[in-house]
Structures are given as structure tokens and as C-alpha cells.
Amino acid sequence: MTSMAPPRRKGWKERDKRWGWFFIAPQGIGLLLFTLIPFIGSFVLGFTEWNGFGMPRWAGLTNFIDQFTDPLLGRAIINTLLIAAITVPIGLALAIIVSVLLNGIRGRAIYLVMFFAPVVTSMVAVAMLWQQLLRRDGWISTAIAAVFGTNPPDWLGDPRLALAAVCMVTIWASLGLNVVIFLAGLQNIPAAVLEAAQIDGAGPIRRMLSIILPMLSPIIFFQSVIAFISSLQTFDLVFVLVKNAGPDNATRTIVYHIYDLGFAKAEFGVSSAASVILLAITLVITAAQFALQKRFVHYEV
Structure with a gap:
């Protein structure tokens, strides 16, 4: 056999x-x-001088030296970091508050659809909508003037308000995605843990600080990394909402600076060098976030 x-x-x-x-x-x-x-290709092009025609000519570190001494790049970096520093913490905090409120009500699906609508809408369409609302004769400006008895603010024409307008629209446009993700995280928190804390006398604020936020910390960390990277890449909103870089380059971001050098001035070598600088800034900020996560991120064992 x-x-x-x-x-x-x-x-x-x-x-x-x-x-x-x-x-x-x-x-x-x-x-x-x-x-x-x-x-x-972009990294190599950053070391050359090229206007889009002919063969690139080797320039060494000249493009990087010129960019580090360019006041427009410095202005763009400051504006970009301000947008990230304002929109990320405020946007995440609002999303957590909204998600906690939605988690306790019935029929939240319709609210999620309303909050999520801007996420699936083209940013160009969002910018054009808010452009009409933030005009000097728009609804928001006229409402503020009527309530406080002042002249309507020029959100898009005043250098002191243009960056605030960009931050406000950015927070509004990204709120829905953050709410959906945080709401999914809240639903994974065991109800027994919250009920036990309530029985022990913990109020809503104590439960938020001692239970909800620590258990949501991995999601908060993930969203903060993604939000910071997204904020550093702000372009289309600035390009459409405030018409290019806004008044007195008040809303000039790094990505717009790269676009301006490459496609408006045909300095593709310098533009590539600026993009490498953006990559370096992104890596440094992301590495710092990962280094600091051990202090506030609590993973379940």
C-alpha cells in the first residue's frame, strides 16, 4: 500500500x-x-538652474542659499506655521467637543452628513463660497458691522485679517472629517468605564479629562500629525480665497511660494529647492511630534 x-x-x-x-x-x-x-527629479533639480527650456545647468547650493536669504520664503514659512499652529489645535478641540455631543444623541447620522459635506466638496468651491461670505458687503461682514456698530471688516483685503480668514475656513472645512474619526473612537470606549466613573462621582469634565481624552490620545496624535502635514501644504484655499498671496503677502504659504517661483517666474531650480526645504520642515515637525507622543499618548496594553 x-x-x-x-x-x-x-x-x-x-x-x-x-x-x-x-x-x-x-x-x-x-x-x-x-x-x-x-x-x-525635484531634489536633483534643486541644485540646477532651469527655466523650463533647454538643459538644466548645475548651480550647486546657490538656489538653497538664495532661498534661505529670501524674505519672501521667510514670510511664507511664518504664515504657514501660523496657519498650522492655529488651525490644528482649535480644529481638533472643536472636533472632540462636537463628537462628544453627537455621541450622546439619536439620529446623529444626519448631523454627520452635514458636518462631512465640506470634506467631500472641492476646496475651490469651498473657497469661492466663503469668498462671497467674507467680502466687505458679504453676510458675515455686514452682520458684524450691524451688531457692533462699526464699519464692515475687509477680511480678504486687510493684511491683518486675511490670515485669520484662511484659518477660519480651514477649520470649518476640516471639522467634519475629524468629527467622524473622533466619533468612531468614542464608540470604542467601553460604556462600563464611563458608568463606573459616573457612579464614583466623576462629573462630565472629570470624565473628559481622565477617561475620554487619554483613551482618545492615539487618535488625537494621528489626527494632529495628518493635520499638521495638511496645513503645511496649504495652497488652493489661499490661491482662490484671497487671490494668490493676499494683500502684502499676508497669506503667502510655502506651497504658494513654490508655485510662484516655478510657474509664475519660471525658476524651476529655485522652486525645487524651496520644495526640498518644505520637505525638511515637514520631517522635522513630524519627528518632533513622534518624539513628544510618549508624554501624552496612552496605548492600551
Whole structure:
């Protein structure tokens, strides 16, 4: 009586591996063509002088030196960091408050749809809508003038208010996504833990500070990293809402600075150097966030 031969497991593994490479190939090709190759090309181009025609000419560190001494880049960095420093903490705090309020009511799906609508709307459309609301004769300006008895504020024409307008629209546009993510995190908090704290006499504020926020800290950390990176890449809102860089470059961001150098002035080498500087700033801020997460992020064991 002959025994049956064991199945050829190696053949199955090889076939599964081929199918695995087949399914990840579209994403891998897209990553190679639209991310890795452009990144390498932009990095190399930052060391050259090129106006879009002919062959690039090697310039060494000249572009980087010029950018570090360019006051417009300094203004763009300050504006971008201000947008991130204002919109990220305020946006996340508002999202947590709204998600906690929605978590305790019925029929919250309709509210989620309302909050999430700006997220799936084109930022250009959002900017054009708020452009009409924030005009000197718009609803918001006229309402403020009527309530306080002053002249209507020029949100988009006053250098002191233009950046505030960008921050306000940014917070409004990103609120829905943060609310949905935080609401999902709240629903994963065991109700028994909150009930036990309530029985022990913990009020709403104590439960928020001692239970909800610590258990939401991994999600808060993740959203803060994503929000900071998104804020550092602010462009379309500035380009449409306040018409390019706004009055006196009050809303000039780093990405707009890169666009202005490359597509308005045809200085692609300098523009690429500025993009490398943006990458370095993003990496530094992200690394600092990861270094600080050990102090306030609590992971479940």
C-alpha cells in the first residue's frame, strides 16, 4: 500500500507570491511614476538652474542659499506655521467637543452628513463660497458691522485679517472629517468605564479629562500629525480665497511660494529647492511630534 505524497506547498507559495505582486503592481507603479521619480527629479533639480527650456545647468547650493536669504520664503514659512499652529489645535478641540455631543444623541447620522459635506466638496468651491461670505458687503461682514456698530471688516483685503480668514475656513472645512474619526473612537470606549466613573462621582469634565481624552490620545496624535502635514501644504484655499498671496503677502504659504517661483517666474531650480526645504520642515515637525507622543499618548496594553 503506497502512501499519498504530501502537497507541494512551495508551489502554492510561489503562486500566491506572484498573485500578490500582480495585485500590488498598479499601486507600486503609481507610487514609482507619480511619487518617487518626481521626488528624485525635484531634489536633483534643486541644485540646477532651469527655466523650463533647454538643459538644466548645475548651480550647486546657490538656489538653497538664495532661498534661505529670501524674505519672501521667510514670510511664507511664518504664515504657514501660523496657519498650522492655529488651525490644528482649535480644529481638533472643536472636533472632540462636537463628537462628544453627537455621541450622546439619536439620529446623529444626519448631523454627520452635514458636518462631512465640506470634506467631500472641492476646496475651490469651498473657497469661492466663503469668498462671497467674507467680502466687505458679504453676510458675515455686514452682520458684524450691524451688531457692533462699526464699519464692515475687509477680511480678504486687510493684511491683518486675511490670515485669520484662511484659518477660519480651514477649520470649518476640516471639522467634519475629524468629527467622524473622533466619533468612531468614542464608540470604542467601553460604556462600563464611563458608568463606573459616573457612579464614583466623576462629573462630565472629570470624565473628559481622565477617561475620554487619554483613551482618545492615539487618535488625537494621528489626527494632529495628518493635520499638521495638511496645513503645511496649504495652497488652493489661499490661491482662490484671497487671490494668490493676499494683500502684502499676508497669506503667502510655502506651497504658494513654490508655485510662484516655478510657474509664475519660471525658476524651476529655485522652486525645487524651496520644495526640498518644505520637505525638511515637514520631517522635522513630524519627528518632533513622534518624539513628544510618549508624554501624552496612552496605548492600551
